[in-house]
Amino acid sequence: MSTNNSHKSQNSHDHDKDSDSHVYEEAHKCYQCGKCFAGCPMSDVMDISPTHLMRLVHLNEIKEAMSYNTIWVCAACESCMTRCPQQVPIVEIMDLLRQKAFKKIQNGESDGEESIKNVVLAHKLFLENVKFFGRVFEPALAGMYNLQSLDWFKDVEKGPSMFFKGKLPIIPHRIKGIKSFKKIFDNCKRKHENENEHEHKHEHEHE
């Protein structure tokens, strides 16, 4: 990572560069045809289109790209990537932007825009749920989401009939290997923290 950065230290946007830069460079293939935008099911609720987002990544304006709701309201349907005439890995690029933005929100470095707060919350609660049980326990996930998003009555009217239809399990299943399973989450977290420190150190050096 460090060699990559120092190599490009002449770049004025150097602070946005990181180990993921080779994936971002794929955006250079984009010739702005707009096909990704045309087939995107979420395009009408996005701040900026996927096409515009690729342009920002091309210009290495990573921080700006991360600031729009586009990366979070993306439904990950992968239509854009499938239809791209240049085979730009749009979803992979967006995944990197999301992962980076998520890390910043988790570390309290960024608040995240109001409209995407609940999307981020849903992902966070989903993974916490999985970490605890080893598998998703849907009733707990829906309950925690309603509680924490302050949307207490979301889909509540469906609860009773879903319960009687046997769609809501009552007793959660916890996997046997939960101890080592949880470790995977902790190890990932530790690895990210190390990377973070490394990045910060690097930014300071360049300042």
Add this chain to the structure above:
Amino acid sequence: MKSYHYFPGCSLEGMAKEFDQTTREIFTTLGASLKEIEDWSCCGATSAHFTDRLLSYALPARNLNITKKCGGNELAVSCAACFARLKVTSYNLQKDAKLRGEVAEVMEVEEKELNSLSDVVPRHILEILTKDFSVEDIKSKVIRDLSGLKIAPYYGCLLVRPPQILEFDDPENPMIMDNIIKTVGASVVDFPFKTECCGASLTLSKADIVANLTKKIITEARDAGADLIVVACPLCQTNLDMRQLDLQSDNLIDFEIPVIYFTQLMGLAFGIDEKKLGFNRNMIAVLPTIKEKLAAAVVTKVATVATAATSTEREGE
């Protein structure tokens, strides 16, 4: 006897229990066995790959590793989302040595354990039913005439995209499920929204947008003349079925269309006990539609036969 290692996935233990039950039932009917892999865990789904790259590979890799340890070289998967995550993981771990090292590190396993994961191929059950069984194998088990049912086959996103990794079927006009539906005797309507996204990954946090996408898909199915929508993904089923209640209460639609799994349809054709098919778990009632359409088909058939008989009699006179 054909035998497969099987990964049900979290949804098939909860919301989509009927998908799991009917998958097992039809494999039993076809004389194949499914062995659930021991102590499997969540594949991380969309949330993992949206937020944490390493986790999004480590979680599916754990399940591939379990399969490997059970001596399996194939893993049968029902859920489209799990299928996509397992397949993407298997593909990228094989291709990227650096990633393999990092994933082994967070999983606390030897890297060489992950090297051999490429021997485990995740396969969606639609693919298994199409490739490992002949049309005759399936047709010979059909005992109920479903020719009165018109079906819109809905594949959604995660079975077909990204095509270069999943290698499942044509990403714009897949036919695997169409062919299975025709094999068991129902008819397929021309449905242009086969692979449109229903937005299920945002169903918790952006329900209004998701309801809108759902509306487009079910309206298109209705306009195409379908009696039922048939799916292969628990997220699509839950979304398309449950969101119809919201759309109705907001007066955005004035019709309803049942959404079932292709395994339920196959079970129906195979004459499996209706109680085992789990139609009672749908939010939009299924059985009244099926009974009405099948009865109507019988009436039409009887009428055609009767007309034919009368005309032959007349000719005889």
